[in-house]
Amino acid sequence: MSNLLLLRHREIPNLNRLDIYVKNGGFKAFQKAVTGMQSQQVIDEVKTSGLRGRGGAGFPTGMKWSFLPNNLWPHYVVANADESEPGTFKDRELLEQNPFQFLEGLAIASFAVQAHTAYVYLRGEFWQQAAFLDACIADMQKAGYLGDKLFGSDYSLRIYTHLGAGAYVCGEETALLESIEGKMGQPRLRPPFPAIEGLYGKPTVINNVETLANLPYIIENGAVKFMQYGTAKSPGVKIFSLSGCVNKPGNYELPLGATFRELIFGLGGGIPAGRKIKAILPAGASSSIIFADEKALDTPMDYESVPALGAQLGSASVIVVDDSIRMDWLVNKTVHFFRHESCGKCTPCREGTYWMSHLTEKIVHAHRKEDVQLLNTVARQMQNKCLCALGEFSIMAVMTAIEKFPEDFTASKGR
Amino acid sequence: MNQTATKYAREIEDLFAKYPADRKQSAVMPLLHLIQRDFGFINKQAVRDVAEIVGITPTEVASVVGFYTLYHDTPQGKYRFQICNDLPCALRGADQFLAELCKSLGIQPGETTPDGMITVEAVMCLAACDKAPMFQVQGPQGITYHENQTVEGALQLTKELAGKEVKA
Ligand SMILES: Cc1cc2nc3c(=O)[nH]c(=O)nc-3n(C[C@H](O)[C@H](O)[C@H](O)COP(=O)(O)O)c2cc1C
Ligand code: SF4
Ligand code: FES
Numbered sequence: 001m002s003n004l005l006l007l008r009h010r011e012i013p014n015l016n017r018l019d020i021y022v023k024n025g026g027f028k029a030f031q032k033a034v035t036g037m038q039s040q041q042v043i044d045e046v047k048t049s050g051l052r053g054r055g056g057a058g059f060p061t062g063m064k065w066s067f068l069p070n071n072l073w074p075h076y077v078v079a080n081a082d083e084s085e086p087g088t089f090k091d092r093e094l095l096e097q098n099p100f101q102f103l104e105g106l107a108i109a110s111f112a113v114q115a116h117t118a119y120v121y122l123r124g125e126f127w128q129q130a131a132f133l134d135a136c137i138a139d140m141q142k143a144g145y146l147g148d149k150l151f152g153s154d155y156s157l158r159i160y161t162h163l164g165a166g167a168y169v170c171g172e173e174t175a176l177l178e179s180i181e182g183k184m185g186q187p188r189l190r191p192p193f194p195a196i197e198g199l200y201g202k203p204t205v206i207n208n209v210e211t212l213a214n215l216p217y218i219i220e221n222g223a224v225k226f227m228q229y230g231t232a233k234s235p236g237v238k239i240f241s242l243s244g245c246v247n248k249p250g251n252y253e254l255p256l257g258a259t260f261r262e263l264i265f266g267l268g269g270g271i272p273a274g275r276k277i278k279a280i281l282p283a284g285a286s287s288s289i290i291f292a293d294e295k296a297l298d299t300p301m302d303y304e305s306v307p308a309l310g311a312q313l314g315s316a317s318v319i320v321v322d323d324s325i326r327m328d329w330l331v332n333k334t335v336h337f338f339r340h341e342s343c344g345k346c347t348p349c350r351e352g353t354y355w356m357s358h359l360t361e362k363i364v365h366a367h368r369k370e371d372v373q374l375l376n377t378v379a380r381q382m383q384n385k386c387l388c389a390l391g392e393f394s395i396m397a398v399m400t401a402i403e404k405f406p407e408d409f410t411a412s413k414g415r
Numbered sequence: 416m417n418q419t420a421t422k423y424a425r426e427i428e429d430l431f432a433k434y435p436a437d438r439k440q441s442a443v444m445p446l447l448h449l450i451q452r453d454f455g456f457i458n459k460q461a462v463r464d465v466a467e468i469v470g471i472t473p474t475e476v477a478s479v480v481g482f483y484t485l486y487h488d489t490p491q492g493k494y495r496f497q498i499c500n501d502l503p504c505a506l507r508g509a510d511q512f513l514a515e516l517c518k519s520l521g522i523q524p525g526e527t528t529p530d531g532m533i534t535v536e537a538v539m540c541l542a543a544c545d546k547a548p549m550f551q552v553q554g555p556q557g558i559t560y561h562e563n564q565t566v567e568g569a570l571q572l573t574k575e576l577a578g579k580e581v582k583a
Contacts, residue, residue, distance in 0.1 A: 087502070124558075128557070162445070166485035184478055185482065241544070
């Protein structure tokens with residue numbers, strides 16, 4: 001038994017072996033769905049649970065599934081294991097340590113929308129994880145959890161992995177689909193949305209690895225039990241990837257609504273000796289920057305409270321910044337990332353990230369006021385003009401850093 | 416049949432089975448991964464071969480090679496040490512790690528050691544931010560992660576990899 005819902009492998013040794021996973025209740029939920037439930041019932045249960053996507057946008061999972069039309073076939077389900085947001089490393093732990101719970105979730109989602117083929121899209125760097133997942137899938141096939149006529153029903157399912165090759169933008173769901181189709185990973189114009197025209201032009205559900213890993217629990221125990229965790233509007237638990245200037249970085253599973261203080265100063269062991277917390281990026285490099293005052297530290301980490309601080313929960317990649325760090329240096333890092341990862345399809349993002357990185361590079365060396373103003377102007381001109389969210393993400397840290405820490409952009413001591 | 420098709424006949428068959436019969440283009444990326452692993456880069460002939468195998472133009476294959484950072488169209492060191500110095504890792508000393516490793520090897524980031532064995536590059540987040548300094552090695556074994564590293568440990572690894580080559 002384990003008190004954890006997603007990181008159960010930390011309490012159950014060898015949970016990444018099929019026999020151990022089965023011994024600990026594995027595939028009961030999938031079997032229950034396939035043999036005892038209508039696919040619509042599965043969708044309804046997940047809707048009731050209030051589960052929201054863990055990949056960043058927090059969209060209600062059951063509702064997403066219900067958008068697939070029942071007169072267009074086949075349907076596909078794609079698991080998003082691209083995990084490339086700076087500061088995010090939770091899906092990787094699940095893939096390595098608790099892969100069957102994720103795969104069972106993927107199977108449940110596939111049954112819910114009556115897909116017979118599902119793909120797992122992994123970032124290209126997850127070469128070893130993909131090989132391991134292939135072995136897990138083969139084990140499931142052998143044991144009768146994948147293949148034809150599962151559990152004596154008419155339902156059949158196959159799961160395949162697909163490796164990306166180094167491109168953050170492929171985490172964006174339509175770029176991801178392009179990548180599976182063997183093309184450059186550039187986002188598609190929407191509409192049509194993937195629920196109508198997704199992979200190979202067919203109705204497609206795309207869900208994050210962690211989102212899917214919640215499903216076995218929900219189907220086995222029911223929505224009501226799931227809702228005992230978290231808050232009314234953000235039910236369930238979440239894996240928080242804690243990184244940066246903190247004593248014990250790592251993944252921590254907490255109910256949604258736990259505070260930044262609990263995570264950073266409780267589990268994370270606080271800030272290295274002699275330094276003070278200065279700022280938090282709650283959603284990786286895509287974050288607005290939070291000024292880490294007492295009020296912020298006592299804010300619950302959920303999909304409603306973090307936006308009230310002017311930021312987003314995103315995939316809950318909490319980067320801690322201490323008072324030895326200057327914000328001009330920090331945004332130079334984030335902007336460099338986005339310039340590197342911009343796919344170049346639309347002008348505001350391609351040109352904007354180029355100019356921003358040119359300016360942040362200049363600013364860290366020369367600290368000219370005109371350059372800071374220009375940087376702010378470029379960022380504002382990009383706002384709401386980019387084709388996909390990557391462009392919008394790229395300006396968040398820039399604008400909030402200049403607004404909240406203006407002194408860090410003038411010449412003075414420190415890094 | 417072209418050379419690539421002959422060399423990877425079995426893999427190609429397996430790959431095509433993953434995707435719908437009329438969607439062979441989906442096999443482009445996995446095929447390029449095989450070539451990248453075995454040759455260290457993807458040359459023009461390989462691009463033409465892959466195009467023929469999946470039934471698209473060489474230009475389309477070349478655009479895929481160009482788009483993704485893990486495919487390389489020029490040869491470099493046999494082992495690419497790709498050090499993450501993105502924000503979270505940089506907050507834990509990744510920039511210094513990169514600088515010191517390069518200094519010890521006598522090269523700049525992006526350069527290759529004179530024996531052609533080791534290239535050191537800075538890369539973006541590798542989903543290992545809690546275990547910085549860290550890097551991945553891209554080479555004939557595919558990609559392997561090396562976490563919680565010291566400069567001495569990394570140097571040792573460069574020697575081991577280069578040494579293995581001399582023996583082989
Ligand atoms: C630039 C960009 C990168 C993204 N990267 C990821 C990612 O690595 N993993 C992920 O699950 N979602 C990522 N997303 C969000 C996906 O587009 C999509 O919303 C998500 O996979 C849906 O799954 P969910 O509803 O289960 O969260 C990214 C979005 C954008 C715009
Ligand atoms: S916003 Fe950036 S990443 Fe997104 S489509 Fe435009 S250029 Fe590409
Ligand atoms: S920032 Fe280096 S692995 Fe994430």
